[in-house]
Amino acid sequence: MTSAAxxxxxxxxxxxxxxxxxxxxxxxxxxxxxxxxxxxxxxLHPGTREPLGPQDxxxxxxxxxxxxxxxxxxxxxxxxxxxxxxxxxxxSPLVRAHRLERSLGTKAKIYYKYEGVSPTGxxxxxxxxxxxxxxxxEGITKLTTETGAGQxxxxxxxxxxxxxxxxxxxxxxxxxxxxxxxxxxxxxYGSVCHPSPSDLTxxxxxxxxxxxxxxxxxxxxxxxxxxxxxxxxxxHYSLGSVLNHVMLHQSVIGQEVLAQLxxxxxxxxxxxxxxxxxxxxxxxxxxxxxxQNLREGTTTRVVACEPAACPSLTQGEYRxxxxxxxxxxxxxxxxxxxxxxxxxAIHAGGLRYHGMSPMxxxxxELGLMSAIAIEQDDTFAAGLxxxxxxxxxxxxxxxxxIAGALDYVRTQARDGEVVVIGVSGNGVLDLVAYEAYx
Amino acid sequence: MTSAAxxxxxxxxxxxxxxxxxxxxxxxxxxxxxxxxxxxxxxLHPGTREPLGPQDxxxxxxxxxxxxxxxxxxxxxxxxxxxxxxxxxxxSPLVRAHRLERSLGTKAKIYYKYEGVSPTGxxxxxxxxxxxxxxxxEGITKLTTETGAGQxxxxxxxxxxxxxxxxxxxxxxxxxxxxxxxxxxxxxYGSVCHPSPSDLTxxxxxxxxxxxxxxxxxxxxxxxxxxxxxxxxxxHYSLGSVLNHVMLHQSVIGQEVLAQLxxxxxxxxxxxxxxxxxxxxxxxxxxxxxxQNLREGTTTRVVACEPAACPSLTQGEYRxxxxxxxxxxxxxxxxxxxxxxxxxAIHAGGLRYHGMSPMxxxxxELGLMSAIAIEQDDTFAAGLxxxxxxxxxxxxxxxxxIAGALDYVRTQARDGEVVVIGVSGNGVLDLVAYEAYx
Numbered sequence: 001m002t003s004a005a006x007x008x009x010x011x012x013x014x015x016x017x018x019x020x021x022x023x024x025x026x027x028x029x030x031x032x033x034x035x036x037x038x039x040x041x042x043x044l045h046p047g048t049r050e051p052l053g054p055q056d057x058x059x060x061x062x063x064x065x066x067x068x069x070x071x072x073x074x075x076x077x078x079x080x081x082x083x084x085x086x087x088x089x090x091x092s093p094l095v096r097a098h099r100l101e102r103s104l105g106t107k108a109k110i111y112y113k114y115e116g117v118s119p120t121g122x123x124x125x126x127x128x129x130x131x132x133x134x135x136x137x138e139g140i141t142k143l144t145t146e147t148g149a150g151q152x153x154x155x156x157x158x159x160x161x162x163x164x165x166x167x168x169x170x171x172x173x174x175x176x177x178x179x180x181x182x183x184x185x186x187x188x189y190g191s192v193c194h195p196s197p198s199d200l201t202x203x204x205x206x207x208x209x210x211x212x213x214x215x216x217x218x219x220x221x222x223x224x225x226x227x228x229x230x231x232x233x234x235x236h237y238s239l240g241s242v243l244n245h246v247m248l249h250q251s252v253i254g255q256e257v258l259a260q261l262x263x264x265x266x267x268x269x270x271x272x273x274x275x276x277x278x279x280x281x282x283x284x285x286x287x288x289x290x291x292q293n294l295r296e297g298t299t300t301r302v303v304a305c306e307p308a309a310c311p312s313l314t315q316g317e318y319r320x321x322x323x324x325x326x327x328x329x330x331x332x333x334x335x336x337x338x339x340x341x342x343x344x345a346i347h348a349g350g351l352r353y354h355g356m357s358p359m360x361x362x363x364x365e366l367g368l369m370s371a372i373a374i375e376q377d378d379t380f381a382a383g384l385x386x387x388x389x390x391x392x393x394x395x396x397x398x399x400x401x402i403a404g405a406l407d408y409v410r411t412q413a414r415d416g417e418v419v420v421i422g423v424s425g426n427g428v429l430d431l432v433a434y435e436a437y438x
Numbered sequence: 439m440t441s442a443a444x445x446x447x448x449x450x451x452x453x454x455x456x457x458x459x460x461x462x463x464x465x466x467x468x469x470x471x472x473x474x475x476x477x478x479x480x481x482l483h484p485g486t487r488e489p490l491g492p493q494d495x496x497x498x499x500x501x502x503x504x505x506x507x508x509x510x511x512x513x514x515x516x517x518x519x520x521x522x523x524x525x526x527x528x529x530s531p532l533v534r535a536h537r538l539e540r541s542l543g544t545k546a547k548i549y550y551k552y553e554g555v556s557p558t559g560x561x562x563x564x565x566x567x568x569x570x571x572x573x574x575x576e577g578i579t580k581l582t583t584e585t586g587a588g589q590x591x592x593x594x595x596x597x598x599x600x601x602x603x604x605x606x607x608x609x610x611x612x613x614x615x616x617x618x619x620x621x622x623x624x625x626x627y628g629s630v631c632h633p634s635p636s637d638l639t640x641x642x643x644x645x646x647x648x649x650x651x652x653x654x655x656x657x658x659x660x661x662x663x664x665x666x667x668x669x670x671x672x673x674h675y676s677l678g679s680v681l682n683h684v685m686l687h688q689s690v691i692g693q694e695v696l697a698q699l700x701x702x703x704x705x706x707x708x709x710x711x712x713x714x715x716x717x718x719x720x721x722x723x724x725x726x727x728x729x730q731n732l733r734e735g736t737t738t739r740v741v742a743c744e745p746a747a748c749p750s751l752t753q754g755e756y757r758x759x760x761x762x763x764x765x766x767x768x769x770x771x772x773x774x775x776x777x778x779x780x781x782x783a784i785h786a787g788g789l790r791y792h793g794m795s796p797m798x799x800x801x802x803e804l805g806l807m808s809a810i811a812i813e814q815d816d817t818f819a820a821g822l823x824x825x826x827x828x829x830x831x832x833x834x835x836x837x838x839x840i841a842g843a844l845d846y847v848r849t850q851a852r853d854g855e856v857v858v859i860g861v862s863g864n865g866v867l868d869l870v871a872y873e874a875y876x
Contacts, residue, residue, distance in 0.1 A: 017536035020702075088533055088829065089555075098455035098601060117527075117555050119582055119829040121866065161826040162537060184869035187876055188822060188831050264458075383624060388599040391526065391557040393626050428559065428866050431622035438625055 012164035014136045024091045024259065024285045027078060032287040032359060033244070034074035035294045040244070040362045041333035042070075047185040052330055059230050060237040062138040066129065068245040074291075076248060078130075085162055089117045090252060091277025093261035100389040108413035109266070110405070113257050113285065114392065114423040119184065122350075122395065124155035124240055127249035131238050132159040142166045142235040144228045146196065146221030149175050149349030150182025151425065152240035154254060156342030157191035168235075170196035170204075170224045173216035174370075175349070181429050196221035203227055203326075218353075219339075224329065238284040239280025242323060242332070247359050250284020256287055266418050268298045271408065274422035275400040276304040276313060276371065277350045279357025281424040287359070290368050294433045302369035304360065305404035307379075310343035311334060312356045313364055313371035317415040323356055334361040346376050347433035350424075372404055374423060379403045380437035383427065394431050395425035445517030450602035452574045454518040454708060459525045462697065465516060467687040470725040471682070471731040472512035478682070478800045479771035480508070490768055497668050498675040500576040504682040505570065512729075514686060517569075523567045523600055527555045532698035532867045535859075538827040546851035547704070548843070550859040551695050551723060552830065558623065560788075560833065560863030561719045562593035562678055566689035568675050570605075579675040580604045581746060582666045584634065585820065587613050588620025589788030589863065590678035595629035606673075608634035608642075608662045611654035613787070619867050628841060630817075634659035635671040641665055641764075656791075657763025657777075664766065677717025680761060680770070688722025695858060696726055703716040704856050706736045709846065712860035714742040714809065715749060715836040717795025719862040725797070725836045727808050740807035742798065743842035748781035750774060750794045751802055751809035759793060772799040784814050785871035788862075810842055818875040823830050833863035834871050 034039060042051035046176055054066045061069075068076060078086070097110040104110075117124035135143060142161055146169070147153030153169040158166035176183060176195040187192045196216045197204035202224040209212060214220075229237035238245065260365065261269060269289055274282035286302040293300055306313055312335045321336040323329035333357045337343075341354040363369050383399035385394070394402060405421045414420060427434065451785060471478060480489035487641035492504045499507075506514060516524070535548040542548075553561035560608070573581055581598055585591030591607040602732035607624055614633040624631045635653045641661040645652060652658075667675035677684065699707060707727055712720035724740040731738055744751055750773045759774040761767035772793045775781075779792040801807050821837035823844065824830070832840060843859045853859060865872065 012535060013540070017540070019536055020533065084536075085829070088531070093526070096457065097456055098522075099451060102455070104452070119831075125829075162829050177476075180873075181869050183475075184873040185831065185866075188825050188865075188869065188872045189829075190822075190826050346682050384628075387626050388628050391523070391600050391627075393557075393623065405795040414616050427626075428619075428623075431619050431626065433620075434626045 014078040021087045028075035029248045035291045064134040072368040091256040102387045104261040106418045107415035116426030120155045128155040128159035130249045132163040143238045144225040145238045146225045154185040157186040157189040167191040168220040169193045201227045222324045241280040247283035253284040254288030268418045268420045271301045272399040272420045273405040276306040279360035285422040304371040305400040308373040311373040314373045350397040393427040395427045398423045455521040466513035469685045475730045483767040502572040529694040541827045544852035546855045553865030559595045566593040566597035568687040570601040581676045582663040583676045584663045592623040595624040595627040599627040605629040607631045608659040639665045639683040659764045679718040685721035691722040692726030707858045708856045709739045710858045711839040711843040714744040717798035742809040743838040746811040749811040752811045788835040831865040833865045836861045
């Protein structure tokens with residue numbers, strides 16, 4: 001993939017470098033499982049339908065992440081090496097949206113938590129760095145993963161470069177061909193990115209034999225990445241959302257919000273809007289605030305904002321289902337549209353998932369958060385309104401949270417009410433979608 | 439350009455909003471003209487060849503900026519409205535590049551000042567916000583400008599959206615067609631972007647009559663933007679580099695570096711590398727440090743890193759020349775390759791300018807900074823090395839500074855020496871250029 005002039009990979013970087021990390025960077029991840037009134041249902045083995053044991057996951061994940069997946073400890077210490085990397089862009093800004101308030105003519109106080117300052121422009125590196133680290137500590141030298149539009153693949157590629165391991169990504173063929181920028185990003189970080197299906201795996205070859213013209217699917221790409229990881233003792237597989245350990249790593253977002261609101265003199269967030277796809281940005285933003293509700297009696301409301309085209313929380317069933325199309329993954333108890341559901345080609349690629357994080361699903365079932373579905377045109381209108389007032393073009397995923405919040409502020413918000421919007425990323429590589437809307 | 443669903447422009451925003459701006463955001467711009475041993479030569483009227491008076495510039499610029507252009511005050515207070523906007527992303531990070539140091543095996547201390555966290559991903563908003571503000575205060579409701587690859591046009595579009603005035607951009611046809619993302623960004627901010635030459639101006643129509651297939655030039659685009667501004671009493675023209683008031687606004691970069699190095703316990707920057715195109719990032723980064731050298735006897739060395747394909751400082755003459763191809767602008771005393779020089783199509787579009795900021799040129803003549811020229815392949819190799827160690831894919835412009843610094847560290851740096859690299863922007867919308875290199 002690279003010419004002779006390409007620099008060699010950076011040395012392995014699992015030891016801390018002695019960076020002076022500011023105290024405002026969280027020292028621990030927060031685990032909502034410690035505070036839930038009922039435990040989240042376990043993942044089940046797809047063959048036996050019994051709860052998964054650690055050994056079932058060992059071929060694909062390091063033991064540290066497997067133990068985090070089932071942990072009920074309230075706080076998990078963030079390794080110093082991970083904190084040092086977080087410190088490059090964390091804490092991410094919590095900004096009072098004064099100009100947006102003026103433009104809306106509201107007396108509510110609107111804040112947005114902005115994850116677009118990370119090196120790849122979204123919240124994804126929060127877990128990518130942690131996953132690359134724990135794998136490297138256990139001697140793994142390569143991670144495989146799948147990616148759709150490419151935000152996750154680019155973030156894992158970045159994390160692997162910093163930790164000094166290699167990364168191999170299977171990207172859904174349709175995106176590989178149509179949206180090459182994220183692939184270029186992966187390659188700039190030294191990763192290899194294949195279109196999926198590829199002829200490098202049995203699963204891919206079987207699919208290509210059946211339909212040589214297929215443009216692939218996320219389920220197909222998962223199968224290829226898992227197959228390669230399972231056959232290589234030095235490789236593991238990495239997932240960017242849905243699982244409990246991903247929610248754990250993303251909790252830095254909500255913990256920073258709590259500290260930043262306090263520093264701004266606010267007693268609590270009255271209502272929080274987050275976009276919901278697999279659930280990692282929403283869970284990371286909301287779980288620390290829900291935990292505070294459960295422990296300390298604050299009354300923060302959380303609203304999950306999902307696309308009307310893929311409404312797992314508002315229209316799906318809450319039941320055990322597979323995480324992938326082919327039915328190879330463990331069974332997860334979640335809100336699902338069915339693992340063979342194919343959402344229409346909305347621009348918010350990160351929200352096109354048939355299911356929802358089991359922890360987010362459980363929190364909704366327990367009444368700890370609510371959910372709304374939003375039409376795509378309304379999300380872009382809200383995204384432009386936000387961009388012109390605040391200067392940031394938000395990711396199409398993030399515009400769902402913005403649209404939910406703007407509608408609430410226009411119709412229901414009280415004077416002085418504290419409204420927090422999770423802006424999960426910037427839309428720089430999604431400008432074509434805005435142009436299509438305009 | 440926009441559908442009925444497009445939100446109305448934000449209200450005019452010249453009054454402060456009451457944002458609690460952190461003390462780490464500079465309160466004043468620094469003006470090197472106050473500390474120079476000899477004054478920078480004045481700009482000359484193209485007809486009379488006499489020094490320009492304020493009235494000569496009044497049709498195009500507000501009086502506040504005209505006075506800043508000739509000011510010798512050391513500090514100019516930053517208006518509160520501008521500081522409030524700066525506070526969204528300023529101070530920009532000064533990061534110790536620990537992993538890059540490890541990868542190089544050096545005992546020098548490498549820091550980078552990262553301007554890529556701004557809403558448009560570069561240092562350009564530092565002056566765009568100030569220019570939009572001063573124009574709005576003087577009653578101007580529209581700014582016109584030209585742009586090449588589009589970083590400047592997008593940044594001025596963003597600033598105009600926040601201040602609540604309109605913005606009309608002429609973009610060189612070649613870039614308008616080949617690199618549409620920045621145009622989409624301008625339109626997302628509510629600006630209008632025309633390909634240049636256009637049929638909207640006399641200059642454009644004349645050019646199109648002569649050569650209907652022309653792909654345009656920056657000089658042509660300047661002529662169109664100036665023509666429209668000069669004919670509309672409510673409009674002014676805005677320039678993103680070269681002029682003294684632009685250097686002034688960009689001084690927030692270097693002032694923050696001084697404070698951030700002090701906070702990190704460093705006595706001084708021993709050597710600073712900045713990329714040099716029109717000079718605004720370099721001047722903004724370096725002038726506060728040069729000023730400290732002149733006033734306090736520090737010994738910071740500054741190295742301007744320019745492309746070998748457009749070597750105005752290392753190969754150009756130091757003389758009066760026009761700022762544009764057509765010879766319509768005032769005469770500027772600067773290092774120039776001649777105003778009809780056409781650089782080859784290197785990827786660092788922001789460095790493809792025949793001249794150099796008069797203040798930067800003067801500083802080089804006085805021996806206050808030095809200059810080197812770097813081949814494009816070396817800049818991309820350095821950019822990839824930086825991306826894989828530090829997680830940030832730098833803009834092709836910024837890779838010139840990185841290449842200069844890495845070569846210095848590899849061949850000359852002493853143990854403990856403090857090396858500062860100006861990373862003027864991120865390369866997210868330049869990933870095609872990296873892919874071409876790979």
